[in-house]
Amino acid sequence: MSATHATSSSVPPTHLLAFITGGSRGLGRAAALHLARAGWDIVLTYRSREDLAREVVAEIRTLGRAALALPLDTARTAAFPALAASLPARLRDTFGRDRLDALVNNAGTGIDAPFLETTEAQFDQMMEVHLKGVFFLTQALAPLLADDARILNISSGLTRFSFPGKAAYAMMKGGVEVLTRYLAKELGPRGIRVNVLAPGAIATDFGGGVVRDDPEVHAAIAGGTALGRVGEADDIGGAVAALLAPGSAWINGQRIEASGGMLL
Numbered sequence: 001m002s003a004t005h006a007t008s009s010s011v012p013p014t015h016l017l018a019f020i021t022g023g024s025r026g027l028g029r030a031a032a033l034h035l036a037r038a039g040w041d042i043v044l045t046y047r048s049r050e051d052l053a054r055e056v057v058a059e060i061r062t063l064g065r066a067a068l069a070l071p072l073d074t075a076r077t078a079a080f081p082a083l084a085a086s087l088p089a090r091l092r093d094t095f096g097r098d099r100l101d102a103l104v105n106n107a108g109t110g111i112d113a114p115f116l117e118t119t120e121a122q123f124d125q126m127m128e129v130h131l132k133g134v135f136f137l138t139q140a141l142a143p144l145l146a147d148d149a150r151i152l153n154i155s156s157g158l159t160r161f162s163f164p165g166k167a168a169y170a171m172m173k174g175g176v177e178v179l180t181r182y183l184a185k186e187l188g189p190r191g192i193r194v195n196v197l198a199p200g201a202i203a204t205d206f207g208g209g210v211v212r213d214d215p216e217v218h219a220a221i222a223g224g225t226a227l228g229r230v231g232e233a234d235d236i237g238g239a240v241a242a243l244l245a246p247g248s249a250w251i252n253g254q255r256i257e258a259s260g261g262m263l264l
Contacts, residue, residue, distance in 0.1 A: 036063045
């Protein structure tokens with residue numbers, strides 16, 4: 001397994017360290033950069049775009065933080081034990097420590113298929129990435145989390161409001177929201193707090209970029225949002241940083257929606 005990383009021998013082990021899946025673009029990239037600005041070091045994963053991961057690592061370095069980028073397909077649960085086994089040495093090499101302070105389960109993809117036309121293969125893809133992958137990656141990395149660490153799962157506003165074609169995707173995100181409460185309960189004795197962040201419609205390349213690129217969709221979402229605009233990746237990056245900050249330490253087992261007041 002190849003890796004892209006930036007090493008810094010001057011980084012003390014007291015700095016907070018976050019592991020972000022799908023950190024090479026979109027919401028994951030925004031989260032990584034917001035956390036770096038707040039003083040965090042970052043491990044980010046990418047599925048195929050190593051070039052984008054390298055760019056994010058470089059940006060994090062310009063902010064004075066250390067970063068490590070690793071290839072990971074979160075649908076391939078069989079790869080998780082090897083990742084967990086190799087990670088402590090990688091962390092020591094890059095950050096001078098072998099424990100994580102936060103896990104952000106962000107990686108994912110979407111489909112747009114009506115319920116009656118959704119295939120079993122599409123359903124399985126959504127389950128492997130958004131539900132099974134989150135469950136077993138968190139299980140694999142939990143021993144590497146420091147006591148009093150944070151886990152933040154990324155869900156979707158589609159668990160509260162419904163749009164045709166999103167049933168399979170939203171169903172898996174609903175499962176992640178239930179899992180979040182169970183993780184908060186079971187990991188609580190270690191002081192680990194677990195929350196779920198549910199973005200509204202965001203103007204990224206997710207889902208083919210329809211929210212970003214289709215003027216009619218963009219206008220309709222803005223018109224149905226209390227703040228009168230479509231969300232941007234930076235809106236979610238800021239929310240991630242806020243929920244992982246020390247001042248949010250008493251928030252636990254909660255679903256927080258970041259949608260600008262969509263479909264109230």
